[in-house]
Amino acid sequence: MMLINGVPADRISADDRGLAFGDGVFRTLQCRDGTPCLWPWQFACLTRDAARLGLPVPDESLLLAELAAACAGLPSAVAKITLTRGSGPRGYAIPAQASATRIVAAHGWTGYPERHARDGVALTWCALRLGLQPRLAGIKHLNRLESVMAKSELPEAFAEGVLLDSDGTVVEGTLSNVFVLHDGRWQTPLLDRCGVAGALRDWVMSQVPVEQVRLLPQDLLRADLLFVCNSLAGIWPVASLDERRWRDFAPVRPLQAALAQEYAARPA
Amino acid sequence: MMLINGVPADRISADDRGLAFGDGVFRTLQCRDGTPCLWPWQFACLTRDAARLGLPVPDESLLLAELAAACAGLPSAVAKITLTRGSGPRGYAIPAQASATRIVAAHGWTGYPERHARDGVALTWCALRLGLQPRLAGIKHLNRLESVMAKSELPEAFAEGVLLDSDGTVVEGTLSNVFVLHDGRWQTPLLDRCGVAGALRDWVMSQVPVEQVRLLPQDLLRADLLFVCNSLAGIWPVASLDERRWRDFAPVRPLQAALAQEYAARPA
The missing domain is CATH 3.20.10.10 (D-amino Acid Aminotransferase, subunit A, domain 2)
Known part of the structure; x- marks a missing residue:
């Protein structure tokens, strides 16, 4: 299950700067019954990393709700939050009007041995x-x-x-x-x-x-x-x-x- | 105009390794009437770069046809060829079955002063x-x-x-x-x-x-x-x-x- 900017979807715009330049950050999380483990540390890392690249950080409650939705029906899941600078015109320069892309995805996971x-x-x-x-x-x-x-x-x-x-x-x-x-x-x-x-x-x-x-x-x-x-x-x-x-x-x-x-x- | 694996489209799978890891290469080309300038050098660079990452290189004639299609109606264009390792399961390991993603895009361009x-x-x-x-x-x-x-x-x-x-x-x-x-x-x-x-x-x-x-x-x-x-x-x-x-x-x-x-x- 995947949400892109809050909407169930599995594709992103091919001109997203996440694809073009790797212009974004991510976290991989263990979730149990839709609740992310180590969340305070994960959210702090996400916030710190996004700030260093000048990316906006989504509201914490929004991310938690989207993680819960992405993990629906999965007692044990690996979730991934990806934040990119969104679509932009050609060129490395950071667009003034960039609208960030937020991807929250999860799939079932049985853990390591x-x-x-x-x-x-x-x-x-x-x-x-x-x-x-x-x-x-x-x-x-x-x-x-x-x-x-x-x-x-x-x-x-x-x-x-x-x-x-x-x-x-x-x-x-x-x-x-x-x-x-x-x-x-x-x-x-x-x-x-x-x-x-x-x-x-x-x-x-x-x-x-x-x-x-x-x-x-x-x-x-x-x-x-x-x-x-x-x-x-x-x-x-x-x-x-x-x-x-x-x-x-x-x-x-x-x-x-x-x-x-x-x-x-x-x-x- | 954009072609993804030869088909007019503007979105890619959100689990593409190009997005997840920047696992891919690209070239930016100047095109005139649908013909890429410096093509022998561009194609040689693309081939060399793809080989270094272990990515397959599309057939040269296929790329030229897709560039021409992407530049249709644009006397002067900037084109971009992106090759990624395609979608894959979670994790850095290169999947044995990865199917590369090929993006050919172009838009009108008036050149630098x-x-x-x-x-x-x-x-x-x-x-x-x-x-x-x-x-x-x-x-x-x-x-x-x-x-x-x-x-x-x-x-x-x-x-x-x-x-x-x-x-x-x-x-x-x-x-x-x-x-x-x-x-x-x-x-x-x-x-x-x-x-x-x-x-x-x-x-x-x-x-x-x-x-x-x-x-x-x-x-x-x-x-x-x-x-x-x-x-x-x-x-x-x-x-x-x-x-x-x-x-x-x-x-x-x-x-x-x-x-x-x-x-x-x-x-x-």
């Missing part, structure tokens, strides 16, 4: 290096060719790949954020030069103290524990990163339990 | 720095947020802005390629780390010997002459780059004359 969260996942390094673009860093925008290439190169044996930037520092997974435990302190890559700041990344940082720092590949290999996370997958401890192995996932269990509670909660 | 090509244009430096991404360098793909931001920041007093990469080397204009004359030798930035290689850039290199090199801002300021070019604008000598002024445009006139002949020519 539970063993990922329980037993941990196998990671490898991606060959592709992310370009540095501070002006777009952190934004979940529609320019995702780097993500497409990274994901398409990831061997199937690995649940996730770790992306470095062109300077060789660690950024994220192909579709997740990365957290590292060193001597009892949580760290996550600073996303001020590239990468996507997921809603679950924000949620984790609301639960435990986390340092946002520049991490090198050897910092991951020396870590006591790693996990990757996104709002669909939840939190996956890392069982291996190429040759390196981890076995003790105890430090991540309280976060997983808190997240399960968060997901089970319903907004008032 | 002649004074740009005759008297030269005023340039400035863009504040935005392009990220380095060798895997996408040169490709006219649909991830164009950097271009949108650069163009939107360009003060109206300037016809074009010069973009540097995150290393501080010169790449291109916001919608043009840059050529530099030093002691009788033409140079243009090597586009192996970022930037868009335009069809007219290739044409210029087919006309005169051009070195593809790394250029620094001071190399532009020390040049005997600069020009910017794209297939819509043609060749514009640069009259100023911030404080620096140029007055002698004689070396660019033979190229402009050859291009006028090329544009006036019709394919057999």
